[in-house]
Amino acid sequence: MTSAAVTGAGARGRTAGRRPGHHRRPLVLIHTAAGLTVAVALAATVRSGVLERPLALAFGVFVAVGELSRWSGAGVREAAPLGAAGALAFALLGENAGHPTQHGAAQVVAVVAGASLLGCVPHVARGRGPVLDHLARRVLTVAFAAVCFQPLHDGGVLERFGGPAYALLLFALLVLGVLCDVVLAAALAHARTGWPYGPLLRDELRAVPGIGSAVCATGAVIALAVAVVGLWALPLFSLPLLLTQLALRRYAAVRATSRQTIASLARATEIAGYTPPGHARRVAALGVAVGRDLGLSGPELTVLEYAALMHDIGQLSLVDPVPAGATAPLSVREQRRIALLGGAVVRQTGAGEQVAAVVERQADPCAEQPVAARIVRVVNAYDEKVHGAGPGGPLTALEELRLAAAGEYAPEVVEALARVLARASLTLPVGG
Amino acid sequence: MEAIPGRARLYVGCVALAALVCLAPVPAVAGTPLPDPSRWAAGLLRADSSSWAVILLAALYAAGRWAARTRFPGSLPAASPVAPVVHPVLLAGAFLLPPPAAALVPLPGILLARVEQRPAGVRRLWRAAQCVPAVWAAARVHGTLGGRDTVAACAVPGALLPAAAAVLVYCAVLALLDGGIRVLAERVPARRAWRGRFSRSLAPLAVHGLAGLMMAVLWHSPYGPVAALLVLFPMGVAWWVFAQYHRERAAHHATIRALVQAVDIKDGYTRGHSERVGQASMMIARELGMDERRIEVLRFAGILHDVGKLGVPTRLLRKDGPLTPEERCVIELHPEYGHEITRGITFLGEARSAILHHHERLDGSGYPYGLVGRQIPEPARVVAVADAFDAMTSTRSYSRARPVAVALEELGRCAGTQFDPRMVGALVRALDRHGWHPVVTADEGAPALPSPASAGDRRGVTR
Structure with a gap:
């Protein structure tokens, strides 16, 4: 669930994560493994020659087209479901219109790698995102599925299964393949960003029942349908998945719009002169980075981000602005009153009950607060202290947060903030 | 929209009668008194060896309908009497079964489903009556064009034409009946009631039709109904994502409303x-x-x-x-x-x-x-x-x-x-x-439809 506002933090995290060497190791490992797999598969394919050319060509075109229709959007895991389903179906293909197939695992990997590479060319030309990770994932997942299935099939082990059991077996194999992909994706994200592995894996796993199961089912259906009716199945029966892809795209678009509107609502306090320019955005970006460091996962981070964006919204109800918009120096009672007013406003928006609860409780003693509210409180205080404090500001502000009265700022959150700032080498934007 | 005018009730009755005729194993039964229901149902099922298929598909349909109602409340578009996720089941039935048996598939699901709006009896009857002739006509056209043999033989390019014709007929009958109830019950002008109804639903139905065809073909293949079930997965996921899309859209509208309510309160204008x-x-x-x-x-x-x-x-x-x-x-x-x-x-x-x-x-x-x-x-x-x-x-x-x-x-x-x-x-x-x-508050709580134009049509008999 990365987002426009968070990508700022993400980019910083990325540069920060590159420096320590041990994070890079899985990255190199995965890329090397994928490269080796492709090299071996290519060598084997060249030696044996391409068997069943029409089949290879049809699936190659299918995967390439699926890859072409790939897009990267906010909150979307599998950006090329069509390509993934096609590639997995090719790996698990045992028959073509009733005749057993002879393409082995090596040819599957070679064709999928070539087609994916071809489909990625336009994306690279337009400079859209890192392609290498995506390719490595695709190659390794398909290799895994093909190596599991093709030898069994060629050895005739699968013959003993009846028809329905065979279909279920395919589905189970595909689920395994997708799980393998999930592990790889989390490892790659961990290596790129340096964020903790556990929450990343949890986020990836959470997407499996949704789009993951659609990919599995479509892969199985395509493999079975090709086995029954031949290559006609490819263009015709990939349409349902295309529908899923369309739905995902629209969902991503409306999510982005929703986020923009909430960010605009947050800016209203800045325009009204209640808070310094860029304050809400900075608190959201830094807050999400701290939340990630503390091990929060996707939906929790979204709640945190929305709450951070709207944490000052209660000030709109004040008749006169607070000096410089800084709520931290106010009396606790006044802070709570503003927080409650803010919660009431947030409750009217579509942001959800959880977000309202976080906004409402941002001024409570930290022992009674949910984690997100603690983070918002600490990061808000930090940003207010740093604002206009000059070059020494960040260090002084951190010191002040550490020394503040017990129960005001949660110590573990302050430490997480210190770690995040150290990783970003204290270069967070101060003036907005 | 609480009271349903008499002529609309008459219309529902006529369609229901037509549906009964569709369900009769022998079309010539029209005009003769209805036979004993239990014997009639037994005869219907015995009329074809595919009774298991009917039971399985009907269970699938009911389950899909139930899931759509309970898991994604409020996301069922008013324009369609059939939850989109279960169209493929009905169409697969039309491709697999003889017309009367295919028309039986949606019945248990619809008759058992809860109806929120009163009068529930008429609405339930209308939903069932609307579905049955559409499925029956689709199955009839498909059978006449020799579709069932091609499906049984898994001959795919050959199976496409009958399937396409069946989907066209299905879509046309649904649109015709739906437009009719709008004219009679809501006094929508006839031109507006039918305009665009057919063309709007044709594209999604074509995709559903392909899914239905795939189900039918796999059903007859050695892999059996299990493989056919897999077809429904991606459809279900698409439906789930669309439901989330609608929820997020509603949330977005709420955010905008909150933004302007703050202004209205501050301004002291009328709300x-x-x-x-x-x-x-x-x-x-x-x-x-x-x-x-x-x-x-x-x-x-x-x-x-x-x-x-x-x-x-x-x-x-x-x-x-x-x-x-x-x-x-x-x-x-x-x-x-x-x-x-x-x-x-x-x-x-x-x-x-x-x-x-x-x-x-x-x-x-x-x-x-x-x-x-x-x-x-x-x-x-x-x-x-x-x-x-x-x-x-x-x-x-x-x-x-x-x-x-x-x-x-x-x-x-x-x-x-x-x-x-x-x-x-x-x-x-x-x-x-x-x-x-x-x-004062536009589209509150209701599922956000693609265009605000349909806001007026929302409280139809079909909900």
Whole structure:
């Protein structure tokens, strides 16, 4: 669930994560493994020659087209479901219109790698995102599925299964393949960003029942349908998945719009002169980075981000602005009153009950607060202290947060903030 | 829409009778008294060896319908009597089974389902009666074209033509019956009731038809019904994602509403001014023949036109008595504040200019830039008229509400100097045609439909 506002933090995290060497190791490992797999598969394919050319060509075109229709959007895991389903179906293909197939695992990997590479060319030309990770994932997942299935099939082990059991077996194999992909994706994200592995894996796993199961089912259906009716199945029966892809795209678009509107609502306090320019955005970006460091996962981070964006919204109800918009120096009672007013406003928006609860409780003693509210409180205080404090500001502000009265700022959150700032080498934007 | 007129009841009865005829194993049974129901059902199932298929498909249909109702409440589009996720099941039935058996598939699911709106009996009967002839006709056409043999032989290019014909017929019958109930029960003019109904639902149904065909083919293959079930997975996921999309969309609308409610409260205006301006802007835009997307965007621009007042001190907005020139200047900054606040909302696009320029006048005496005539962007000219119209027809602290006719007269007087005559004319025509029924909170709680145009159709018999 990365987002426009968070990508700022993400980019910083990325540069920060590159420096320590041990994070890079899985990255190199995965890329090397994928490269080796492709090299071996290519060598084997060249030696044996391409068997069943029409089949290879049809699936190659299918995967390439699926890859072409790939897009990267906010909150979307599998950006090329069509390509993934096609590639997995090719790996698990045992028959073509009733005749057993002879393409082995090596040819599957070679064709999928070539087609994916071809489909990625336009994306690279337009400079859209890192392609290498995506390719490595695709190659390794398909290799895994093909190596599991093709030898069994060629050895005739699968013959003993009846028809329905065979279909279920395919589905189970595909689920395994997708799980393998999930592990790889989390490892790659961990290596790129340096964020903790556990929450990343949890986020990836959470997407499996949704789009993951659609990919599995479509892969199985395509493999079975090709086995029954031949290559006609490819263009015709990939349409349902295309529908899923369309739905995902629209969902991503409306999510982005929703986020923009909430960010605009947050800016209203800045325009009204209640808070310094860029304050809400900075608190959201830094807050999400701290939340990630503390091990929060996707939906929790979204709640945190929305709450951070709207944490000052209660000030709109004040008749006169607070000096410089800084709520931290106010009396606790006044802070709570503003927080409650803010919660009431947030409750009217579509942001959800959880977000309202976080906004409402941002001024409570930290022992009674949910984690997100603690983070918002600490990061808000930090940003207010740093604002206009000059070059020494960040260090002084951190010191002040550490020394503040017990129960005001949660110590573990302050430490997480210190770690995040150290990783970003204290270069967070101060003036907005 | 609580009471259902007698002629609509008669219509439902006729369709239900037709459905019964469809279900009879021998079509010639029409006209003879109905046989004993239990023997009739037994005969129906024995009439074909595919009784298991009927039971399985009917269970699938009921389960899908139930899941759609309980897991994604409120996401069932009113326009369709059949939850989209279960279309493939019905069509697969039509491709696999003889017509009477295929028509039996949706019955248990529909008759067992809960109906929220009263009178429940008629509505339930209508839903069942509407589905049965459509499925029956599709199966009939498919069978006549020899589709069942091609499906059994898994001959795919050959199976496509009968399937396509069946989907066409299915879509046409559904659209015809649905339009009919709208004409009779809601007194929608016949042209509006049927216009676009068929073409709108054809594309999604074609995809559902392919899924149904795939189910049917796999059903007959050695892999059996298990493989056919897998086909429903991606459809279900697509449906789930669409439901999430609708939820998020509703959340987005709520956020915008919260934004403008804050303004309305701060301003001390009557509640709902912003949304009414949005509605009037939408009516003008529609009258001018703009495309649906632009109309929708203009509606939001109208709703958000005063959002910049969030930046103006509350004291000034609520001040009784005349404002000093300085105070007036501060208040007149609100279009620029609003333009700034909405800077990040990309979907507004060019309509954002409406927020900046809605206080410009055609003769150049407006603010903030004093633009003249066509220099003022079109969206701003639309919203300016809508804003003035609602200001006149609603009660303010300083003036009472005026009748619509008086307000339109006033607008007409200022057309050319202050307002664009084209927009004023469009508003007059739109109000002539549809009247002025301001809604304070548009599409609250209801599933957000693709276009606000269907907002009026929402409370149909079909829900």
